[in-house]
Amino acid sequence: MxxxxxxxxxxxxxxxxxVCDLHKCKGGCCEDGDAGAPLEKEEKRLLDEIFEAVKPYLTPEGLAAIERQGKYLYDHEFGWVTPTVNGGVCAYGYRDEKGIIKCGIEQAYYDGKVKWKKPISCHLFxxxxxxxxxxxxxxxxxxxxxxxxxxxxxxxxxxxxxxxxxxxxxxxxxxxxxxxxxxxxxxxxxxxxx
Incomplete structure (x- = not known):
């Protein structure tokens, strides 16, 4: 230690x-797990602020999950987390043409629409x-x-x-x-x- x-x-x-090998794992960390991505307290506020700018990057299924569950929800084991689509992929994720799960928040960041890259728990994985x-x-x-x-x-x-x-x-x-x-x-x- x-x-x-x-x-x-x-x-x-x-x-x-x-070193992440996205061509092999296909971004599986965005859908494999017991809950969505853990969020820090400040990140909930950030999600509220940027949601409208991120919305065009999300799938219809992701948007429906967010509409049902909220932009984030409380999990008794993990604390505040992003919602998922039927317990699978993160509601903020989408699959690219190669089948790799990408983050809608991160894509909005790369396109200059938002200044926050993605939840730190995702970035650190x-x-x-x-x-x-x-x-x-x-x-x-x-x-x-x-x-x-x-x-x-x-x-x-x-x-x-x-x-x-x-x-x-x-x-x-x-x-x-x-x-x-x-x-x-x-x-x-x-x-x-x-």
Whole structure:
């Protein structure tokens, strides 16, 4: 476990290799799970603000799910989450011409319609954040079968999880945190080679 202030980072975040391989997993993390994407408190407000700009990127099924369930809902196990279409794909997701699930919020971001990229829980995947009373836990939790291609690609490219997820780690914890994590990783690998 790596400690940076009150954040405890699993060693796997530094040791494990991972690079999403969307052509193989087809964005399965957007539909595989027990609930929609976990949302931080502030993200509910952001969804309310940007919804009209994101609406054109959503499927009729996604819009119907949002109409029935709301832009977000409370799950007793996961807290605030995005709604899903019949317990499957996230209501904000859509399939592209290759069958890959993409995020309507993220596409609106890339098209310059909104300034928020997507929920941080999605951006950080396969890292999961657990907020406890005295610490924040940063765990590496890839999906067993679905993420096998990403683990294989990460090994092939020699890309540690923390490097692959640099942008969302900085987005969540800041530049200084990332630099501290990177320094720990460098020292860890140097010590391992001795």
């Amino acid at each position: 790596i400690q940076i202030e009150n954040v405890l980072v699993s060693d796997d975040v530094v040791e494990a290799k991972f 396969p890292i999961r954040i657990v907020e406890a009373k005295h610490a924040t836990y940063v765990n590496y939790e890839p999906r067993e079968d679905m993420c096998n291609p990403a683990c294989a690609l990460g090994k092939k490219l020699k890309m540690p999880v923390y490097q692959f997820l640099k942008e969302p780690i900085i987005r969540k914890f800041g530049e200084e945190f990332y630099e501290a994590l990177e320094q720990v990783a460098i020292e860890y690998f140097e010590a391992k080679q001795k």
